[in-house]
Amino acid sequence: MTETMQLGKAGPQGFFGRLRTVVARRTEGRGVALLAVILVTVAFVEPLVLTAYPVSLGRIALIGIVALGLTAVILMGELDLSVASTLALSGVIMASIPDLRLGVLAALATGLVVGAINAFFVAVIGINSFIATLGMLFALRGLAFVISDEAPVSLANKDAGIAFGLPLIGPLTPRVLIFILVFIAIQVFVSRVKAGREFFAVGGNRQAAYDAGIPVKRRILTGFLISGFVSSLAGVINTLERTTADPTAGSTVLLASFAAAIIGGNYLKGGRGSIVGTLIGATSLGILQVALTLSGVQVPVQEIFIGAILLIAVTTDPASIRAVVGGIRQATRGRAKTETA
Amino acid sequence: MAKETLTETIAVAEAASIEPQAKQTTSGRLFMWVADNGIFVFTALLVLFAVIFVDGFASLVNITDVFHRAAPIGIVAVGMTFVVISGNYLDLSVVAQVATSAVIFIAVSNVYGIPLAMLAALVAAVLYGLANGIAVGFFKANAVIVTLSTTYIGLGLLRYFSGGSIFFGPQDGPIREFGLGKLGPVPYSAVVLLIMTILLSILLTRTNFGFLVRSFGVNEKATRLSGTNTGLVIIGAFIVTAIAAMIAGFVLAAFSNTAVSAMSDGYDFRALAAIIVGGTSVFGGKGSVFRTLLGVIFVSVLTNVLVLSQISFGYQQVALGALIVLAVSVDAVARKVSKR
Numbered sequence: 001m002t003e004t005m006q007l008g009k010a011g012p013q014g015f016f017g018r019l020r021t022v023v024a025r026r027t028e029g030r031g032v033a034l035l036a037v038i039l040v041t042v043a044f045v046e047p048l049v050l051t052a053y054p055v056s057l058g059r060i061a062l063i064g065i066v067a068l069g070l071t072a073v074i075l076m077g078e079l080d081l082s083v084a085s086t087l088a089l090s091g092v093i094m095a096s097i098p099d100l101r102l103g104v105l106a107a108l109a110t111g112l113v114v115g116a117i118n119a120f121f122v123a124v125i126g127i128n129s130f131i132a133t134l135g136m137l138f139a140l141r142g143l144a145f146v147i148s149d150e151a152p153v154s155l156a157n158k159d160a161g162i163a164f165g166l167p168l169i170g171p172l173t174p175r176v177l178i179f180i181l182v183f184i185a186i187q188v189f190v191s192r193v194k195a196g197r198e199f200f201a202v203g204g205n206r207q208a209a210y211d212a213g214i215p216v217k218r219r220i221l222t223g224f225l226i227s228g229f230v231s232s233l234a235g236v237i238n239t240l241e242r243t244t245a246d247p248t249a250g251s252t253v254l255l256a257s258f259a260a261a262i263i264g265g266n267y268l269k270g271g272r273g274s275i276v277g278t279l280i281g282a283t284s285l286g287i288l289q290v291a292l293t294l295s296g297v298q299v300p301v302q303e304i305f306i307g308a309i310l311l312i313a314v315t316t317d318p319a320s321i322r323a324v325v326g327g328i329r330q331a332t333r334g335r336a337k338t339e340t341a
Numbered sequence: 342m343a344k345e346t347l348t349e350t351i352a353v354a355e356a357a358s359i360e361p362q363a364k365q366t367t368s369g370r371l372f373m374w375v376a377d378n379g380i381f382v383f384t385a386l387l388v389l390f391a392v393i394f395v396d397g398f399a400s401l402v403n404i405t406d407v408f409h410r411a412a413p414i415g416i417v418a419v420g421m422t423f424v425v426i427s428g429n430y431l432d433l434s435v436v437a438q439v440a441t442s443a444v445i446f447i448a449v450s451n452v453y454g455i456p457l458a459m460l461a462a463l464v465a466a467v468l469y470g471l472a473n474g475i476a477v478g479f480f481k482a483n484a485v486i487v488t489l490s491t492t493y494i495g496l497g498l499l500r501y502f503s504g505g506s507i508f509f510g511p512q513d514g515p516i517r518e519f520g521l522g523k524l525g526p527v528p529y530s531a532v533v534l535l536i537m538t539i540l541l542s543i544l545l546t547r548t549n550f551g552f553l554v555r556s557f558g559v560n561e562k563a564t565r566l567s568g569t570n571t572g573l574v575i576i577g578a579f580i581v582t583a584i585a586a587m588i589a590g591f592v593l594a595a596f597s598n599t600a601v602s603a604m605s606d607g608y609d610f611r612a613l614a615a616i617i618v619g620g621t622s623v624f625g626g627k628g629s630v631f632r633t634l635l636g637v638i639f640v641s642v643l644t645n646v647l648v649l650s651q652i653s654f655g656y657q658q659v660a661l662g663a664l665i666v667l668a669v670s671v672d673a674v675a676r677k678v679s680k681r
Contacts, residue, residue, distance in 0.1 A: 079483075079485065081485070121666060121670065125670045125673050125674065126673045126674075126676075126677060127623075127666070127669045127670060127673045128430070128623060128624070128669075130430050130483075130485045131430065131431075131617075131623050131665070131666075131669050132666060132669065134431075134485075134610075134613070134665070135662045135663070135665035135666035135669070136662065136666065137662070138607075138610050138658050138661060138662035138665070139658065139659050139661075139662025139663050139666070140662070141658055141662075142654075142655045142656065142657065142658025142659035142660075142661075142662060143655065143658075143659055144655070145653070145654060145655030145658065146653065146655035146656055146659065147655075150653065150654065150655060247655075254489075255489065255490070255493050258486060258489065259490075262486065268483045268486065298501065300496070300497040300498075300499075300500035300501040300505075301497060301501055302497075303493045303494075303496065303497035303500075304493070304494050304497035304498060304501070306493065307490040307491065307492070307493030307494035307497060308490070308494055310486065310489070310490035310493075311472075311476065311487065311490040311491065311494065314476070314480075314482045314483060314486045314487060314490065315476050315480040315482045315487075317482075319481065320480040320481055320482055323479065323480060323481040324479055324480055327479060327572060
């Protein structure tokens with residue numbers, strides 16, 4: 001009896017042992033490391049970033065909101081490249097409708113329609129989501145150009161936009177508040193709601209998820225609806241804050257939001273990752289961007305920084321490290337064999 | 342030994358895709374035929390349509406213009422075919438590669454002469470190919486994300502060092518002569534495209550390297566287990582793409598006699614459209630360089646027809662985006678049908 005009890009307790013003992021299992025199960029390690037490095041560097045080099053935290057918060061919300069929606073899709077091992085154009089298109093649609101409320105509704109509906117179209121191509125036709133959403137990225141950008149007549153559209157109701165930019169609760173602007181709400185909503189959805197938890201199963205092993213009776217296609221639809229809706233929400237926020245909608249908007253958001261999600265430990269093949277990780281990734285990128293801007297670093301150099309971080313993030317996930325270590329081991333073993341032979 | 346095993350793998354894979362086809366109904370067979378060979382018919386029909394119905398298409402000036410515009414995109418596309426056939430989706434960083442090569446070519450040749458400029462551009466191209474290839478081949482990272490990040494790194498570096506300024510070439514000299522020169526009605530740039538197509542087609546179909554690229558696209562695991570260093574094959578595919586993009590940069594710079602970091606916007610997308618429409622599968626393994634050339638003709642003629650019909654840039658983007666999704670859908674459905 002005691003023996004079986006001990007067999008059951010196969011896991012590591014003690015506080016540090018348990019801590020190690022918890023850490024091993026989490027996926028946010030790289031995001032936390034990057035955030036720590038950036039925070040320490042910033043505290044010494046440009047402490048202004050930390051005192052001017054409302055600015056940093058605004059930047060984090062800008063990068064993070066699209067990344068949060070993207071994470072829902074990445075958890076299932078799919079990718080949504082069309083987020084950047086969805087953002088631009090919904091902004092343009094919103095600005096070209098004179099009535100503000102109707103405009104916002106139309107913009108959000110645009111996001112849902114785009115999500116549904118993406119899901120149709122991925123789940124029903126069976127196209128790889130990278131290619132399907134890449135096609136959508138260009139088609140939707142074209143549509144944004146068509147609707148806006150290839151020029152920025154200014155918002156009819158400018159007062160609403162100005163009011164939107166002002167702090168609402170304490171130093172928090174509506175943008176930051178919406179970001180926090182979206183974070184809580186998606187976090188609760190993927191960690192507490194059955195449909196959301198099934199995202200991990202769909203991403204981890206699609207066939208197994210299908211065999212277990214999970215409606216895989218419907219989950220993929222849900223995921224793309226979330227990412228489409230959230231990116232159109234980001235488009236609405238952007239348009240309100242700037243009081244104009246630019247059809248070319250969102251090209252930098254594409255890079256930054258992917259970087260945030262991937263640094264946050266979301267595994268691109270699906271099944272592993274967390275919304276908290278994306279938040280950490282967005283936070284580190286937001287602080288980095290604000291710090292670089294405050295130190296007078298030019299925009300091209302900022303792009304180099306974020307591009308490099310994305311490249312490092314995508315080549316240092318556990319599977320990549322395993323692939324490289326495995327490759328080296330195979331190469332050395334192969335050499336040893338030929339030497340003995 | 343390795344090659345024989347792989348030949349069998351490919352033969353088995355091909356047999357599997359061909360055999361059930363014979364049992365298909367007439368409509369199924371027709372669909373498969375259209376999915377496979379439709380591009381030949383569609384290109385012919387499109388050209389015929391343009392000649393008859395579109396004003397100003399069938400003039401020498403316009404045809405020369407089509408050639409001039411098609412050449413750099415086509416050179417990028419025939420190179421990128423290697424990455425697509427190897428099953429790695431695409432190389433988004435060709436945008437940065439073409440611009441880098443063009444700017445280096447004009448800026449360096451103004452000061453140090455053409456040979457040194459070509460050498461510098463070659464170094465940059467090989468660096469791009471190595472960065473993408475190592476990340477995708479050895480680190481097994483997602484090609485779309487890797488090339489997205491190298492695009493931004495490359496364009497950022499280019500804008501930083503060039504200060505975003507426009508570089509002008511000399512008013513006369515070999516670059517200008519090449520850029521404006523023609524062989525009969527065909528500009529030199531289109532001749533370069535044709536030569537690149539033939540060379541890369543030989544590389545893809547007649548050499549060991551090309552064979553390994555194709556077999557990697559058909560079955561990655563079998564290729565690795567047969568003792569191939571698959572990482573090197575992927576690096577090779579990305580370097581071929583980078584060198585083609587470099588040559589496209591030369592051609593583009595010579596034609597416009599200027600170079601600026603934003604000159605190749607949308608090349609990734611147009612090249613991908615040409616490759617996919619030509620019938621090279623984004624699922625890897627299937628396709629050819631000549632098919633890509635056909636796709637380039639189709640996409641270029643289509644763009645030209647849209648421009649001549651005074652359809653705005655926005656609608657052109659919508660049309661090309663829809664074309665990509667449609668062509669991939671046809672390929673995906675054809676795969677499902679043939680598996681059934």
